[in-house]
Amino acid sequence: MREVELIIIGGGPAGITAATEAARIGASVALIDENENLGGKVFGPTGNAIKGSASDKIEKDIRSQILKDFNRVSDKICVFLNTEVWDIVDQRIVLLYPRAGSDKQIKRIKGEKLIISIGAFEKAIPFPGWTLPGVFSVGGLNTLVKKKILPGERFLLAGAGPLQLVLANHLINAGANLSAIVNAASLRDITASAFQLFASIDSLKLRSGFDYLRNIKRHNIPIYRSHIISRILGTSEVEKAEIVEVDRSWNPVRGTEKEINVDTIAYGFGLIPCTELTRLCGCKHIYDEHLGYWRVELNDRMETTVPGVFAAGDGLTIKGYSAAIEEGRVAAIEACTQLDRVDKREVDRLLRPSLRKLRRFNRFGQIMDSLSAPRPGVFNILSDDTIVCRCEEVTVRDVISAVADGARDVNDIKRRTRLGMGHCQGRICGQVINELMWKFSGIRKARDIFTSRIPAKPVSFECLAS
Amino acid sequence: MDMDEKFEIEVDGKTLLASSGQTIAEALLANGVRTLRMTKKQAPRGVYCGMGICYECRMIVNGMPNVRTCMTLATPGCKVITQDDSDIKSPKTVLE
Numbered sequence: 068m069r070e071v072e073l074i075i076i077g078g079g080p081a082g083i084t085a086a087t088e089a090a091r092i093g094a095s096v097a098l099i100d101e102n103e104n105l106g107g108k109v110f111g112p113t114g115n116a117i118k119g120s121a122s123d124k125i126e127k128d129i130r131s132q133i134l135k136d137f138n139r140v141s142d143k144i145c146v147f148l149n150t151e152v153w154d155i156v157d158q159r160i161v162l163l164y165p166r167a168g169s170d171k172q173i174k175r176i177k178g179e180k181l182i183i184s185i186g187a188f189e190k191a192i193p194f195p196g197w198t199l200p201g202v203f204s205v206g207g208l209n210t211l212v213k214k215k216i217l218p219g220e221r222f223l224l225a226g227a228g229p230l231q232l233v234l235a236n237h238l239i240n241a242g243a244n245l246s247a248i249v250n251a252a253s254l255r256d257i258t259a260s261a262f263q264l265f266a267s268i269d270s271l272k273l274r275s276g277f278d279y280l281r282n283i284k285r286h287n288i289p290i291y292r293s294h295i296i297s298r299i300l301g302t303s304e305v306e307k308a309e310i311v312e313v314d315r316s317w318n319p320v321r322g323t324e325k326e327i328n329v330d331t332i333a334y335g336f337g338l339i340p341c342t343e344l345t346r347l348c349g350c351k352h353i354y355d356e357h358l359g360y361w362r363v364e365l366n367d368r369m370e371t372t373v374p375g376v377f378a379a380g381d382g383l384t385i386k387g388y389s390a391a392i393e394e395g396r397v398a399a400i401e402a403c404t405q406l407d408r409v410d411k412r413e414v415d416r417l418l419r420p421s422l423r424k425l426r427r428f429n430r431f432g433q434i435m436d437s438l439s440a441p442r443p444g445v446f447n448i449l450s451d452d453t454i455v456c457r458c459e460e461v462t463v464r465d466v467i468s469a470v471a472d473g474a475r476d477v478n479d480i481k482r483r484t485r486l487g488m489g490h491c492q493g494r495i496c497g498q499v500i501n502e503l504m505w506k507f508s509g510i511r512k513a514r515d516i517f518t519s520r521i522p523a524k525p526v527s528f529e530c531l532a533s
Numbered sequence: 534m535d536m537d538e539k540f541e542i543e544v545d546g547k548t549l550l551a552s553s554g555q556t557i558a559e560a561l562l563a564n565g566v567r568t569l570r571m572t573k574k575q576a577p578r579g580v581y582c583g584m585g586i587c588y589e590c591r592m593i594v595n596g597m598p599n600v601r602t603c604m605t606l607a608t609p610g611c612k613v614i615t616q617d618d619s620d621i622k623s624p625k626t627v628l629e
Contacts, residue, residue: 101585103606108584112554168606188586200567200579207583211562218562303577304567457589460574490588
């Protein structure tokens with residue numbers, strides 16, 4: 068078994084920066100990523116092929132800087148690409164599944180310290196028709212558009228959260244026909260948070276936001292505030308979308324439905340951290356009602372409740388790449404200090420600039436998350452036929468009857484309906500199953516989460532057997 | 534990476550052009566192919582998350598079923614087949 072001092076899982080902005088920092092300090096480092104290339108979603112191989120605004124230019128500059136820093140020390144880092152992590156034993160031994168394309172066949176690796184920086188994914192709320200081809204997550208469509216791939220003719224963006232603005236701009240700049248932007252937040256919500264955002268003074272993000280809004284206005288793209296998608300019309304693919312006005316709690320206002328002629332939809336309510344690996348390690352997690360997701364508990368040096376296991380980036384709370392870079396740095400410096408590779412008297416001085424920036428980024432993230440956190444009325448658009456678990460095709464009707472039959476908690480629902488048992492392992496439906504149980508039973512219990520199981524990602528039988 | 538270098542891939546017996554650096558899912562979407570899989574109940578599915586989380590874009594690639602096409606680069610000559618979940622006899626991946 069290969070042994071290193073520090074294992075970093077996830078090679079996005081946080082993981083790359085952590086690896087660079089630790090290698091500079093002199094620690095032996097393994098960096099594992101499931102993708103073909105390092106960089107994650109934001110700093111991926113092609114970056115952004117679309118000519119963008121001034122803030123896009125800043126993003127490109129930061130990307131090339133952190134990749135340049137990494138390449139300077141990359142010969143000291145053992146990089147595993149196309150490699151899934153499917154289990155972590157004793158918080159130290161990481162079990163690997165090299166997919167096709169991986170140049171290494173190592174199945175397990177041991178590290179004294181562990182940094183988990185596996186990023187985030189889209190917060191999704193089911194709605195009638197959301198499984199049809201042509202409905203993408205906001206991040207999913209954004210990745211395509213950044214590579215100049217337009218998977219349709221007429222686009223509609225719906226949901227909430229800041230990523231919607233980013234995608235709208237990429238679509239406009241790529242020459243796409245963007246029919247409308249549908250946002251659940253009201254003008255009042257947005258104005259209120261704008262004041263808070265000014266107080267948080269993240270000038271780069273604020274400037275991007277204004278650039279984006281100005282561009283949308285200049286292109287006369289209609290924005291429907293206080294609206295959500297109520298259903299999608301189409302048999303084999305998206306043919307039309309129906310939108311509806313919502314009240315303060317995002318309850319649909321009947322009679323306000325409107326059809327929009329589009330064939331491609333990006334839909335999401337911001338991002339939520341991937342917590343499967345920190346949960347596998349036994350780290351404590353808390354559900355943050357304000358942010359609207361589970362997050363791992365950390366001290367200010369990015370260490371979880373399990374000593375030696377660190378976390379960094381959007382896998383903690385959603386703040387974007389600037390914060391991820393600082394968090395990766397802090398985690399690496401603290402891990403190296405625990406490895407006796409950094410003089411303990413030096414640590415505070417080394418960490419101070421990053422910690423100061425992080426306080427600001429945290430504030431910014433909180434405001435953004437609270438804008439996009441789904442409100443309970445949004446579940447009133449569901450029909451009995453609406454799919455909740457996309458993998459196992461479990462419908463609202465199945466959930467209702469399981470609850471009527473006495474299903475007690477999310478793991479019980481899973482046993483009775485197969486909800487959460489498919490390939491994605493409950494990553495999508497697990498986000499809403501508590502709310503649905505509360506809604507259909509009329510009883511609001513303590514929030515529950517699927518028991519974390521291995522393999523954390525589907526792997527081949529051969530891999531398990533070895 | 535040279536994004537303009539084109540090569541052929543085979544999708545359900547038809548030849549499509551892909552660009553280097555594109556995943557299989559991206560190559561298909563660039564060619565207007567949006568339905569990548571049929572579920573057990575014969576509902577069409579395509580790319581949803583685009584980042585390896587949702588597993589909706591699974592197809593049969595070079596004979597291997599359940600390959601996430603959003604995570605797999607297109608290579609010259611690769612053979613891709615629309616996956617029919619009702620017809621997969623022995624899936625090569627396990628869950629729990």
